[in-house]
Amino acid sequence: MHSNRKNSAHFFINAATVAAELSVVLTEAKNISLEAMNAKALVARAGDNVRTFKPITDFMVELANDTIWLVKEINREALVLSRTSLAELHSSDAHNRFKRAQQKASLAPYGDTIDTIAAEASNTHHQQAMQLRRHMRKLFELLDEIESRMLAANVVTATSRLEAATAADSYQASLEGIVIKLEKAANRIKHIASKCRRSLER
Amino acid sequence: MMKVVKLHESRSHEWLVFGRDEERPSKIIDTNQYMIKTTNHAIMLDPGGIELFSAMLAAVVHHVPINQITHLFASHQDPDIISSLGLWDKTLPHAELYAPWLWEGFLRHFGCNSIRYNPLPDEGKSIRLDEVELQFIPAHYMHSSGNFSVYDPQAKILMSGDIGAALLPDNAPLFVEDFDAHVDKMRLFHQRWMPSNRAKKDWVRRVRQLEIEYLAPQHGAIFKGRDVQRFLDWLDELEVGTGVSAR
Numbered sequence A: 001m002h003s004n005r006k007n008s009a010h011f012f013i014n015a016a017t018v019a020a021e022l023s024v025v026l027t028e029a030k031n032i033s034l035e036a037m038n039a040k041a042l043v044a045r046a047g048d049n050v051r052t053f054k055p056i057t058d059f060m061v062e063l064a065n066d067t068i069w070l071v072k073e074i075n076r077e078a079l080v081l082s083r084t085s086l087a088e089l090h091s092s093d094a095h096n097r098f099k100r101a102q103q104k105a106s107l108a109p110y111g112d113t114i115d116t117i118a119a120e121a122s123n124t125h126h127q128q129a130m131q132l133r134r135h136m137r138k139l140f141e142l143l144d145e146i147e148s149r150m151l152a153a154n155v156v157t158a159t160s161r162l163e164a165a166t167a168a169d170s171y172q173a174s175l176e177g178i179v180i181k182l183e184k185a186a187n188r189i190k191h192i193a194s195k196c197r198r199s200l201e202r
Numbered sequence B: 001m002m003k004v005v006k007l008h009e010s011r012s013h014e015w016l017v018f019g020r021d022e023e024r025p026s027k028i029i030d031t032n033q034y035m036i037k038t039t040n041h042a043i044m045l046d047p048g049g050i051e052l053f054s055a056m057l058a059a060v061v062h063h064v065p066i067n068q069i070t071h072l073f074a075s076h077q078d079p080d081i082i083s084s085l086g087l088w089d090k091t092l093p094h095a096e097l098y099a100p101w102l103w104e105g106f107l108r109h110f111g112c113n114s115i116r117y118n119p120l121p122d123e124g125k126s127i128r129l130d131e132v133e134l135q136f137i138p139a140h141y142m143h144s145s146g147n148f149s150v151y152d153p154q155a156k157i158l159m160s161g162d163i164g165a166a167l168l169p170d171n172a173p174l175f176v177e178d179f180d181a182h183v184d185k186m187r188l189f190h191q192r193w194m195p196s197n198r199a200k201k202d203w204v205r206r207v208r209q210l211e212i213e214y215l216a217p218q219h220g221a222i223f224k225g226r227d228v229q230r231f232l233d234w235l236d237e238l239e240v241g242t243g244v245s246a247r
Helices: A002-104 A111-166 A169-201 B050-060 B085-091 B101-110 B179-193 B197-208 B226-237
Strands: B003-009 B014-019 B033-037 B042-045 B069-073 B096-100 B116-120 B125-129 B132-138 B148-152 B157-161 B214-217
Touching: A002 A111, A002 A169, A002 B050, A002 B085, A111 A169, A111 B050, A111 B085, B003 B214, B014 B050, B033 B050, B050 B085, B069 B125, B085 B101, B096 B101, B101 B116, B132 B197, B179 B226, B197 B226, B214 B226
Parallel strands: B042 B069, B069 B096, B096 B116, B157 B214
Antiparallel strands: B003 B014, B014 B033, B033 B042, B125 B132, B132 B148, B148 B157
16 A cells, blocks of 8 residues: 555656756757758758758657657646645545545444445546556657657767768758757756656656 | 444433543544434534544434534634644535634535535624524624634533633543632633633623533533633633743
């Protein structure tokens, strides 16, 4: 009973923390989007000189948009999880208090009049616990998704580096700058996503 | 186990007081809860804090089936009075709560989704449960700014909320046995919790007009017979609101 209460309290605090942490990810995702726009402009200006960079900029735009969408989803789910775990905590508390009253009233002439309410409280608690598990699963799936996107981003930065190295001198520095920024943003997002996962698993 | 004492029994109704719960967590203040049981109804007066809920529910079903409890009353908004509201709301979804209008938006924070909140106007109100009339007597600023006592003219009982409260050790007697000795245990409570001499005088003046056999506070011991008048005399003379001079 105590470990359940502890878990719910823990989720409700940590889910709220996850939502707060994710605001940083959103900023990073917006940075990727901005860099993608810069890259697109550069590619358009450079024409054939950096033609091979075009699919990379397209990927960056897609990555930024997907990340922004995912972060919004995770944020929404984290807030739902926070609310659900709080409701689970309350339902667990009510369930335990009704159970205690039932035990204390076992010999009372009207003790059985508590039974229906105690059963309802137990049922509500069971449903809340199931809902909590469902939302937890969903949140982990979304975190998995964002982490796998960032792994893909790492592969793309490696390819981009090679492409930047082969570009004309006048564009090389700018392209490398874009790649570095993309890499930094992806690493930061990956770091925060793992931190969020750890705090939920704790 | 919570102690239960019958204060009054007649053909029309019973008054019960619940308190001195031995399993109460030591750091929470002891409280007296009251229940009036009529032929078809029951009302709980200041049903208590959330920590007492299980003990209170278990004690109540020794006397009435749950569905007979149709009314609740909260003298004011304090947690030891009514923080159990959210759980009573699940237990008695069809019940009605009588409480000061002033505290409606505040009391709803405890959870009041199903129970109907009947806001008591400042001037008070009477209700009838079967053959029993109950009067909600204004006791504003005694100590809360929206506050009521409950008077039963048939049983001659005044449930006074925090007025007459005393800070007593565990397992103290439920009735005042030695008024002079008891005064020491309630002086600080009244001087520090009651803010207004004017409100106090006004309440004492109005209550003196009632015929009271038992004056039943929410903490401490119950006054009976001549001790009721002695208490009113003592309170009338007492200077309250002393917190303002603390430095």
